[in-house]
Amino acid sequence: MASHSVSRLSPFNVVSLALGLAFLYLPIAILMIYSFNASRLVNVWGGWSTRWYVELMNDQAMLAAAWMSLRVAAVSATAATILGTLAALALSRGERFRGRTLFSGMLYAPLVMPEVITGLSLLLLFVAVQTERGFWTVTIAHTTLTMCFVAVVVQSRLGAIDRSLEEAAMDLGCPPARAFLYVTLPIILPAVIAGWLLAFTLSLDDLVIASFTTGPGSSTLPIRIYSEVRLGVKPQINAICTLIVAAIAVVIVAASLIAKMSSVRGESAAPL
Amino acid sequence: MMARRLFARPARIAAIAPYLWMALFFLLPFAFVVKISLSQTAIAQPPYVPLIPLTEGWAATRAALAQLSLDNFRLLISDNLYVLSYLRSLTVAAVATAIMLLIGYPIAYGMSRLPARWQPVAMVLVIVPFWTSFLIRIYAWINILQHDGLLNKTLMALRIVREPVTWLSTDTAMYIGIVYSYLPFMILPLYASLAKMDHALLEAAADLGCSRLKAFWLITVPISLPGIGAGILLCFIPIVGEFVIPDLLAGSDRMMIGQTLWLEFFTNKDWPVASATAVVLLAVLLIPLLVYQRLQQRQLGAD
Numbered sequence A: 001m002a003s004h005s006v007s008r009l010s011p012f013n014v015v016s017l018a019l020g021l022a023f024l025y026l027p028i029a030i031l032m033i034y035s036f037n038a039s040r041l042v043n044v045w046g047g048w049s050t051r052w053y054v055e056l057m058n059d060q061a062m063l064a065a066a067w068m069s070l071r072v073a074a075v076s077a078t079a080a081t082i083l084g085t086l087a088a089l090a091l092s093r094g095e096r097f098r099g100r101t102l103f104s105g106m107l108y109a110p111l112v113m114p115e116v117i118t119g120l121s122l123l124l125l126f127v128a129v130q131t132e133r134g135f136w137t138v139t140i141a142h143t144t145l146t147m148c149f150v151a152v153v154v155q156s157r158l159g160a161i162d163r164s165l166e167e168a169a170m171d172l173g174c175p176p177a178r179a180f181l182y183v184t185l186p187i188i189l190p191a192v193i194a195g196w197l198l199a200f201t202l203s204l205d206d207l208v209i210a211s212f213t214t215g216p217g218s219s220t221l222p223i224r225i226y227s228e229v230r231l232g233v234k235p236q237i238n239a240i241c242t243l244i245v246a247a248i249a250v251v252i253v254a255a256s257l258i259a260k261m262s263s264v265r266g267e268s269a270a271p272l
Numbered sequence B: 001m002m003a004r005r006l007f008a009r010p011a012r013i014a015a016i017a018p019y020l021w022m023a024l025f026f027l028l029p030f031a032f033v034v035k036i037s038l039s040q041t042a043i044a045q046p047p048y049v050p051l052i053p054l055t056e057g058w059a060a061t062r063a064a065l066a067q068l069s070l071d072n073f074r075l076l077i078s079d080n081l082y083v084l085s086y087l088r089s090l091t092v093a094a095v096a097t098a099i100m101l102l103i104g105y106p107i108a109y110g111m112s113r114l115p116a117r118w119q120p121v122a123m124v125l126v127i128v129p130f131w132t133s134f135l136i137r138i139y140a141w142i143n144i145l146q147h148d149g150l151l152n153k154t155l156m157a158l159r160i161v162r163e164p165v166t167w168l169s170t171d172t173a174m175y176i177g178i179v180y181s182y183l184p185f186m187i188l189p190l191y192a193s194l195a196k197m198d199h200a201l202l203e204a205a206a207d208l209g210c211s212r213l214k215a216f217w218l219i220t221v222p223i224s225l226p227g228i229g230a231g232i233l234l235c236f237i238p239i240v241g242e243f244v245i246p247d248l249l250a251g252s253d254r255m256m257i258g259q260t261l262w263l264e265f266f267t268n269k270d271w272p273v274a275s276a277t278a279v280v281l282l283a284v285l286l287i288p289l290l291v292y293q294r295l296q297q298r299q300l301g302a303d
Helices: A002-006 A011-034 A051-057 A060-093 A100-112 A115-128 A135-160 A164-171 A176-205 A208-213 A221-229 A235-269 B002-037 B054-067 B071-078 B080-112 B119-131 B134-145 B150-157 B171-195 B200-207 B212-223 B225-240 B244-249 B257-267 B271-301
Strands: none
Touching: A011 A235, A011 B080, A011 B119, A011 B134, A011 B171, A051 A235, A060 A100, A060 A135, A060 A176, A060 A221, A060 A235, A060 B002, A100 A135, A100 B002, A100 B225, A100 B271, A115 A135, A115 A208, A115 B002, A115 B257, A115 B271, A135 A176, A135 A208, A135 B002, A164 A176, A176 A221, A176 A235, A176 B002, A208 A221, A221 A235, A221 B134, A235 B119, A235 B134, B002 B271, B071 B080, B071 B271, B080 B119, B080 B171, B080 B225, B080 B257, B080 B271, B119 B171, B134 B150, B134 B171, B134 B244, B171 B212, B171 B225, B171 B244, B200 B212, B212 B225, B225 B271, B244 B257, B257 B271
16 A cells, blocks of 8 residues: 555645645744834844743733642643543443443533533533632633543554553453553553643643633733733734743654654563 | 453553543533533622532522523524524634645655654654644744744735735634644644555556646545544534633624633633533534544554
């Protein structure tokens, strides 16, 4: 199949690929370039400068929001990874159990559920049980949303791996929990890490659900950016956006390096 | 086989924590949405008549139940604002999804025809923008589309237009934003189904005298149907409830239902009406949601 596809790239294919990628990347590239614009006027190029980054460092409200977002993302991604991995395990290894359809339904629905519904419903729950809203309510909300993404990522990996290894371990008398820890988990680890990273960035990115579930005084970074963006384009916003994109790029590169390393190690370890 | 059964029970135990979590934080909250959608608006904190007092005996519960009303739903039907918002949401989602199918298909097709070692690279390139912040991507477009933004400058430099065109606060801007944000969700399932296609089929068709267009229509499209279905649902459902993109890019004269809900909740502080809006939105999306569930289960459950 691969040998066929080598020679089959038509000019139409090349053009649609190039245009598609340009469409996806150009706007962000422009934004990043303009964050280094010396001019206060966002559309006039006044030479290169880092003044907006310096100004950003003095914006206490923005820094506080960024710190809140990072904490929420770290805690919720970790919780979501544990819960999501367990859910994926149950779905792909649990065979049939009562309520399985409901279980998978609850896991897949949030992936496409409009965020206004998820946000509103969680808020009404928090109000009903009279919780004080802030860091923990946003964290719980993000865990709920992102664990579903983790579950899907890990589940597709669990479906692709060779089961005979974990079965062999158990046939040799290894208890299932240990078989999971020593055999299955190392194999699915790249997917688990990818799931954590995805959960982290989704949490960092979320505006709508956080707006519903947070309380007064605890803004996340997207809430803060959103209120600024509504007032128009500002060079500082270009700068913070560039920083976020750069941070995410680092995360992605790190993730792909980890994936590569683990696959290399997996291959060399296989003969042992 | 023995081991497989051995693993089944602990896996069921593994289900307990995520099961309880989702029941508590995903399923249960809908009960509150439904309940509050049936209650009266009140000027209070929180702004609705309190919970059904289950702890205060049957009589009090019955009295509270008697107070439940469909008033909020009557309002949704009778006030044009809501009906129009729902219609607009469905239209926008349908049009945007159709545009994305038209744009995404050639891209996914091009990806599937790349040499095998380039395909993962192309996939990463499509996924990466999905990882960068949603809000930032919309903001990037505000930059480009504003009155003296890059698009108008380019168009004027190329002498395509003389005067700057108003892009922001128009439906065009909103569609650009939606297509830009959701395109990866369309491309990836399309690519997943196209990558599995055996290109020998197309060669066979050509050998038998079938024209390329006809071969595409008779072979490629049917093979990619699951991808088309998944892509459509993955885009259509969340777009119907979209809030951020229409709020930042479209004009304020016509609203999508996500905006109406947001307005009722945050500006008007009318939680019961906002809840009723959510209940109806969920009902509208129920069928596409169920179809999506079936697709997901079949895709991930088949092992």
